[in-house]
Amino acid sequence: DKYQGIPVGGYNLIIEKLLEGVDVELNVDYFSNKEVFDNSANKVVYTGPIDRYFNYCHGRLDYRSLRFEEEVLDMQNYQGNAVVNYIDKDYPFTRIIEHKHFEFGCQDKTVITKEYPKEFEEGDEYYYPVNDRNNNSKYVKYKALATELESVIFGGRLAEYKYYDMH
Numbered sequence: 001d002k003y004q005g006i007p008v009g010g011y012n013l014i015i016e017k018l019l020e021g022v023d024v025e026l027n028v029d030y031f032s033n034k035e036v037f038d039n040s041a042n043k044v045v046y047t048g049p050i051d052r053y054f055n056y057c058h059g060r061l062d063y064r065s066l067r068f069e070e071e072v073l074d075m076q077n078y079q080g081n082a083v084v085n086y087i088d089k090d091y092p093f094t095r096i097i098e099h100k101h102f103e104f105g106c107q108d109k110t111v112i113t114k115e116y117p118k119e120f121e122e123g124d125e126y127y128y129p130v131n132d133r134n135n136n137s138k139y140v141k142y143k144a145l146a147t148e149l150e151s152v153i154f155g156g157r158l159a160e161y162k163y164y165d166m167h
Contacts, residue, residue, distance in 0.1 A: 008103065038151065047156035049126060050142045058141040061161055062132075065124035067116040069093075078110050092116060129161045 007014060030037055030048065038044055046053055051061045082101035086094055093114040100110050118124070129135065139161040146154045157164045 010103070043151055043153055045153045045155055047154075047159050049158045050146060050154060050161060051138070053152075053154075053159070054142055054145050057145075058138045061138055061142075062130035062135050063120045063124075063126045064128040064130060065118045065120045066127050067118045069114045069116070071112050071114075073110050073112060074108075075110060076106065076108060078112050126158055128163055129157075131162075135161070 030046075031052070049061065051058070078098050079096060080098075080101075082098060084096050084098075086096070093116050095115040097113045097115070098110055099113070100107060120126070129139075142161075143154075146152070146159075154160065
């Protein structure tokens with residue numbers, strides 16, 4: 001895919017420019033002091049799970065997670081591409097990422113990461129929404145609540161309960 005990958009210089013440069021002149025607090029649990037954060041600005045951009053924002057009042061939305069295995073291989077090139085997706089059921093992993101093809105160069109060894117699907121367990125990273133009738137019905141209810149809040153912008157894959165491709 002022509003547009004899938006890491007931008008030249010990486011995401012840090014883009015984010016630094018986007019946030020220039022903006023107060024940023026890291027490693028803060030928004031929900032531990034929600035009222036203070038909500039009153040600190042005219043608009044809040046919320047990118048976390050939409051069901052958590054509304055205290056799961058319509059039930060929890062389901063997600064799938066991932067498990068990663070990294071390998072350092074004694075070869076210059078493993079797959080000739082940054083990302084190869086494996087959609088055949090014969091493969092236990094869904095994708096292999098070869099990191100050097102993003103931006104890093106021509107080392108004698110290469111690093112790959114295999115990505116395996118995993119049932120979501122509490123504490124896992126939320127990766128993919130489970131877009132079935134039940135979850136989509138719950139999301140519609142959460143979205144209706146979200147549209148009523150003028151001071152909060154719900155954005156991103158968790159707040160919009162959808163999968164986003166890199167591009």
